Amino acid sequence: MLIDLKMAWRNIWRNPRRTLLTMLAIAFACVLLVFMLSFQFGSYDTMIDSSVKINTGHLQIQARDYRKDHDIRKVIPDPQPILQIIDRIPQIMAATTRASAFAMASSASRTYGVMVVGIQPRSEARVSTLGQIITQGTYLTAQPDDQDFYGALVGRLLAHNLRLSVGDEVTLLGQGRDGSVAAAVVKVRGIYSSGMEELDRNAMQIPLAAFQEIFSMQGAVHEIVVVGHALSQVPRLKADLQQRLGGLKDEPPLVVLDWDELLPGLRQAISMDLVSGAIFYLILIMVVAFSILNTFLMAILERTHEFGVMMAMGTRSGRLTRLVMAESAGMTLIGVAVGVLAGVLLTGYFQVHGIDISGSSELLRQYGIPSRIYPRLSLLSITIGPAAVLTITLFAALYPALRIRRLRPVEALAYL
Amino acid sequence: MKPHLIKSFLVAGLVLIQPWCAWGQEEAQGIVQGAFDHYRGKASEATVEMVIHRPDWERSMQMDVWTRGAGDSLIHINAPAKDRDNGTLKKGRDMWTFNPKVNRTIKLPPALMAQSWMGSDFSNNDLAKSDSLINDYEHTLSGTDTEDGHRVYIIKSMPKPAAPVVWGMQVLHIRDDHVILSQEFFDEDLKPVKRMTGEQIQMMGGRMFPKVWRMQESDKQDQYTLLRYHRLQFLDHLPDDYFSLNRLKNPPEN
Numbered sequence: 221m222l223i224d225l226k227m228a229w230r231n232i233w234r235n236p237r238r239t240l241l242t243m244l245a246i247a248f249a250c251v252l253l254v255f256m257l258s259f260q261f262g263s264y265d266t267m268i269d270s271s272v273k274i275n276t277g278h279l280q281i282q283a284r285d286y287r288k289d290h291d292i293r294k295v296i297p298d299p300q301p302i303l304q305i306i307d308r309i310p311q312i313m314a315a316t317t318r319a320s321a322f323a324m325a326s327s328a329s330r331t332y333g334v335m336v337v338g339i340q341p342r343s344e345a346r347v348s349t350l351g352q353i354i355t356q357g358t359y360l361t362a363q364p365d366d367q368d369f370y371g372a373l374v375g376r377l378l379a380h381n382l383r384l385s386v387g388d389e390v391t392l393l394g395q396g397r398d399g400s401v402a403a404a405v406v407k408v409r410g411i412y413s414s415g416m417e418e419l420d421r422n423a424m425q426i427p428l429a430a431f432q433e434i435f436s437m438q439g440a441v442h443e444i445v446v447v448g449h450a451l452s453q454v455p456r457l458k459a460d461l462q463q464r465l466g467g468l469k470d471e472p473p474l475v476v477l478d479w480d481e482l483l484p485g486l487r488q489a490i491s492m493d494l495v496s497g498a499i500f501y502l503i504l505i506m507v508v509a510f511s512i513l514n515t516f517l518m519a520i521l522e523r524t525h526e527f528g529v530m531m532a533m534g535t536r537s538g539r540l541t542r543l544v545m546a547e548s549a550g551m552t553l554i555g556v557a558v559g560v561l562a563g564v565l566l567t568g569y570f571q572v573h574g575i576d577i578s579g580s581s582e583l584l585r586q587y588g589i590p591s592r593i594y595p596r597l598s599l600l601s602i603t604i605g606p607a608a609v610l611t612i613t614l615f616a617a618l619y620p621a622l623r624i625r626r627l628r629p630v631e632a633l634a635y636l
Numbered sequence: 637m638k639p640h641l642i643k644s645f646l647v648a649g650l651v652l653i654q655p656w657c658a659w660g661q662e663e664a665q666g667i668v669q670g671a672f673d674h675y676r677g678k679a680s681e682a683t684v685e686m687v688i689h690r691p692d693w694e695r696s697m698q699m700d701v702w703t704r705g706a707g708d709s710l711i712h713i714n715a716p717a718k719d720r721d722n723g724t725l726k727k728g729r730d731m732w733t734f735n736p737k738v739n740r741t742i743k744l745p746p747a748l749m750a751q752s753w754m755g756s757d758f759s760n761n762d763l764a765k766s767d768s769l770i771n772d773y774e775h776t777l778s779g780t781d782t783e784d785g786h787r788v789y790i791i792k793s794m795p796k797p798a799a800p801v802v803w804g805m806q807v808l809h810i811r812d813d814h815v816i817l818s819q820e821f822f823d824e825d826l827k828p829v830k831r832m833t834g835e836q837i838q839m840m841g842g843r844m845f846p847k848v849w850r851m852q853e854s855d856k857q858d859q860y861t862l863l864r865y866h867r868l869q870f871l872d873h874l875p876d877d878y879f880s881l882n883r884l885k886n887p888p889e890n
Contacts (some may be wrong), residue, residue, distance in 0.1 A: 259752075273646075293693070311785060313657045321646065322751075324742060324744075326740075330743070330745070331742055331743065331748070332745065332747070333748050333751070336863060391738050391739070393735055393742060395754075395755045398695070399688065400718045401718075401722050401735060401754070403735040403738045404737070405738050510825045
């Protein structure tokens with residue numbers, strides 16, 4: 221056995237240039253796969269994370285069916301007991317309440333339909349990035365200003381469409397929870413740019429207290445937004461919350477929705493990207509496999525005479541097959557090892573320094589992806605690509621190795 | 637069969653039949669115009685209660701309504717107290733709304749015309765384009781019926797080519813004394829969307845008139861909006877300043 225390994229090792233280096241090229245092909249495929257997969261996973265995390273942080277949060281508690289039509293009447297009548305429950309769960313980092321309604325917003329010159337969102341400025345800042353993306357003016361305060369005007373935050377595109385700047389008045393006209401006319405004048409305190417076009421175009425934030433007064437909410441809210449410490453904890457947190465909320469008697473019943481349910485488009489965008497990525501990887505692996513198959517096949521054909529001699533001396537074809545398999549396994553393993561190492565180093569470098577993608581596609585921008593993406597090495601992203609390369613190359617080596625069994629010593633000897 | 641196919645067959649059918657039924661069409665046109673004149677009059681003044689009914693709640697509003705010709709109307713809300721003095725002015729196809737709390741009139745942008753009016757089953761468009769039926773549609777008589785000893789004309793109204801319409805088709809039931817019994821609205825695929833029916837037809841303001849109008853979306857049985865006329869008076873004329881932004885802010889005493 222040891223002799224076989226030794227022979228295999230020597231055979232590998234009998235034609236060093238060919239061997240090196242094959243190994244490089246394998247290594248290169250591995251580097252690419254490790255890097256690309258880490259990059260993809262990293263960008264998905266960034267995508268989810270930034271979407272979650274800009275608006276939806278990890279989890280939301282809402283009245284059942286509120287999500288379907290955003291009917292202003294489908295409320296959480298009293299958020300206090302729920303907030304107390306949330307306070308007792310240590311895995312929850314922050315939570316805030318919101319209420320929202322469709323209204324006409326008009327400036328001095330124009331009128332648009334907007335989603336007016338009532339927020340609690342202080343706890344909102346812990347849940348979302350709203351406080352950090354203000355480009356003009358300042359963040360919201362819960363109190364009205366000295367002229368008794370409540371403040372409002374508007375998205376960059378909405379501000380542009382309504383020709384608004386900081387300090388301008390906006391008239392809101394909509395319908396309250398009781399069906400009455402809801403009207404108010406608020407003053408723009410800040411303009412923000414979230415990078416998510418839909419949000420920047422359609423939303424206006426005002427203090428929750430003002431919202432509840434204007435829209436006759438009687439203390440009710442529509443959403444309780446919850447953020448945990450990490451994305452991976454979300455499923456457990458959701459189950460926990462659901463169980464604890466079960467103890468409350470609420471009409472209508474409340475539901476807990478996770479980011480996946482709140483942003484169905486995001487999951488679709490990710491799986492679409494993943495599928496197109498998978499096709500690319502498959503093609504890459506196939507190309508590598510064929511180049512390896514070619515190398516191995518050449519080697520066997522070239523060594524027909526040699527195999528003939530060995531068989532004439534009494535070597536069984538099974539042993540020869542094992543020998544050839546050992547050679548290809550050795551070559552593949554070295555290639556994969558080098559590839560994984562180089563891939564991890566390369567990815568590790570970018571994991572620290574990030575990759576600038578400021579010129580990237582619309583799709584990403586819609587989900588508020590920042591201009592720098594950090595690939596993320598994980599056990600999965602390191603192993604899945606190389607494992608695929610390993611399996612496929614070993615299968616590719618099987619065919620030439622099995623051809624040896626068909627060799628006849630006399631004919632092989634004559635082959636030069 | 638695909639809806640647009642049905643539609644093109646209908647259109648093709650109409651085109652083929654046209655020469656022979658020009659008389660029918662003219663008659664239908666006359667019936668619709670007659671009904672329209674009957675319920676709008678030259679001008680009118682009314683007190684109306686609007687009831688918005690939903691499965692889990694109901695809400696009622698009182699309002700004064702002035703109309704003139706086919707194009708102009710002014711609506712002023714009297715009750716509930718919370719909504720008092722809100723108003724809507726319609727002139728031609730433009731609409732403004734006034735709210736006393738913010739003391740501002742706002743002109744409704746085209747993008748918001750499909751929104752519901754005051755939370756009811758009527759859209760802003762239903763109000764703004766009330767004369768669209770006369771100007772933008774071709775009417776054909778598709779059948780007659782008898783009800784309470786009256787002849788009822790069933791009229792199918794298809795939009796004229798390139799007319800700026802909201803509906804793909806309307807079907808009207810008009811009694812021989814010009815009372816509109818129902819008006820059903822269909823989308824572009826000719827699927828029914830909503831239906832307005834006149835109920836409790838009686839003498840009002842010197843004419844036979846449905847005291848209650850009911851607007852209901854086709855697939856929702858337990859939600860509807862009622863317009864109940866408490867007082868209706870037809871006038872020969874209302875002055876221009878009734879239908880002005882100034883009047884919207886300072887409504888006339890009814």
